Amino acid sequence: MKFSFLILGLLVIASFQSCNDVKSEVIFHKSHEPSRANVPFSDAVETKGFLFLTGQIGKDHKKGTLVSGGIGAETKQVIENIKAVLEHHDLSLDDVVKCTVILKDINDFKAFNSVYTTYFTKKPARTTYAAAGLAGxxxxxxxxxxxK
Structure with missing residues (x-):
């Protein structure tokens, strides 16, 4: 009897070990925007039930330029860009669990946050910091x- 429990225990351990050894599939998604077809990064990377989106700036991808109007207008465009990528993958802003926000000027926090809170009503985890300069x-x- 003890021997059969030992064998059963070893089989259970072996099955857990083999489950952990299976590498999760990683999918690198190209952009749905034709203007971003040749960028040197993926628009989104999918693995283990999560979608990791590349950073978005306030660029209007149809016009190819940064929107005018300052931090409020740029924040709105950034989130609209994120929303478009999520919708392309059958997701919405309600599926976002983590945001990382980089501001050029931390003094823009209040203006950014007033736009941000109208879009992210589920309140995902968030990190916000300022950097000396951003792309574009x-x-x-x-x-x-x-x-997902």
């Missing part, structure tokens, strides 16, 4: 992680 002369960049 942007005032803000946001990247997100969404649960």
């Amino acid at each position: 002369e942007a005032n803000i960049e946001i990247d997100v992680i969404a649960a």
Whole structure:
């Protein structure tokens, strides 16, 4: 009897070990925007039930330029860009579990936050910090992680 429990225990341990050894599939998604077809990064990377989006700035991808109007307008465009990528993958802003926000000027926090809170009503985890400069002369960049 003890021998059969020992064998059963070893089989259970072996099955857990083999489950852990299976590498999760990683999918690197190209952009749905034709203007971003040749960028040197993936628009989103999918693995283990999560979608990791690349950082977005307040660029209007149809026009190819940063929107005018300052931090409020850029924040709105950034989130609309994120929303478009999520929708392309059958997700929404409600599926976002983590945001990382980079501001060019931390003094823009209040103006950014007033726009941000109208979009992210589920209140995902968030990290916000300022950096000396951002790509494309942007005032803000946001990247997100969404649960599938």
